[in-house]
Amino acid sequence: MTVLSVNVNKAAVLRNSRGGRHPDPLALARIALAAGCHGITVHPRPDQRHIRLDDVLGLPAVSGDAEINIEGNPFAPAREGYPGMLELVRRVAPAQVTLVPDGDGQLTSDHGFDLNSDLSDLKRQVRAFKQFPLRLSIFVDAGSSGMSQLAEMGVDRIEIYTGPFADAFARGDYHRELGACRRTALEARDAGLGVNAGHDLSQDNLDCLLQELPFIDEVSIGHALFCEALLEGLDTTVKRYLRILDRQRSAQQTAASSR
Template identity: 60%
Template sequence: MTVLSVNVNKIAVLRNSRGGNEPDVVRAARACLDAGAHGITVHPRPDARHIRADDVYALAELTREYGVEFNLEGNPFAPPRPGYPGFVALCEQVRPAQATLVPDSDAQLTSDHGFDFARDADALRPLVTQLRALQCRISLFADAHVEASGDMRLAADVGADRVELYTGPYAEAHARGDAATLFARFAATSRRAQAAGLGVNAGHDLSLENLGDFLRAVPNVQEVSIGHALIGEALYAGLDATVKRYLRILAAV
């Protein structure tokens, strides 16, 4: 069964808008895990616009307490700065179960594209080697078309264990009612990744509305990372009920 990792970045956005510690990121993550989520994801950015380094340390402790996966996302090329030690340094400090490398710039509102493996392979290789020495599973953010994602064999050659398919274009198409046009593209990319020996994760704008259709069309997705939609849906139904609805979708596919 595909597993669910809940991204709690949006809890931190709400907290930071007012200052203080409410809503509490760790308490929210605990509620998700108590509801049955299989792991927690965070994507700390150098500007600390949401998740901060202290959140990373606290959530690492929480996931160890529960014995579940901690997935740390970030741009490994972003230089350290006050309050942000750098992505690799954070991984060295907390040893996440999975390190997901994402090519986002400081100016991006959110992650919106994957690596170009033909261009980025040489730069990624030494960083992946460093992270593998920490016994992290390595996942690389990837687009679901050849022009942007390049040859999946290159992702495997740099030492990655998985790719995470960027599902933003699928979510947009699903909302327009024409997702069928993208099912073949995502399914083909998933098969190419698996043929190269890579596991497949997926994430970005997946929701209660579109998740089931995606998983029925794309073979053997091992993990979905969902935050923005889940937290928004939980404003109406609560975290416990919302996480359980996602788990029912995963169990039914």
């Protein structure tokens, strides 16, 4: 079963553009959870351009039994207003942490770890984060190989960067990028890793991805979901995503029963 984690960073971008407290990302997290989503994702950055320390620390009070997923660059040093990923994990105790190689100057995450050159540095980070009782995911590019090495390090899941697939889907020529997602997902599954996916997924392209990869464990969606919610309302938007996931689940159950 694929679950939906709603990334509320975009609400914080809107709040920070004006200052003050509104819209409150935690209030929107409550709405998304009440609508039925399965978890909340945040991606705090050292420059505090969107989600801030107080937002992250407030998440456990609103999440209830839903999972918290904290994304971020494990190599970014602590600074004023940002205590570093490890300290955030220590304070919040999220169910999942997703390590992402984004630099301070990046507008958004736009690539995964290079598993040829980053492995030795990642090993140290994996050991540090796995001292906590959490699920550890590594952000990787579609088409990446080397999943067995991640499994040997103690990683639990990968998250496939789906930005190129989403761009190709919008152009109407997505089969190559979808194939790259499939190759990496299958290699990860064969290595015993779970598979998440995220970045630029939307109501338009999510069905296509899940038809090809019905074993994806989790999709993390923020930017497109909040853009759609501006037009349709957050409650309606979350429920529409959940209907997509329900259709895939029903199709899998039907296929299993016909064997």
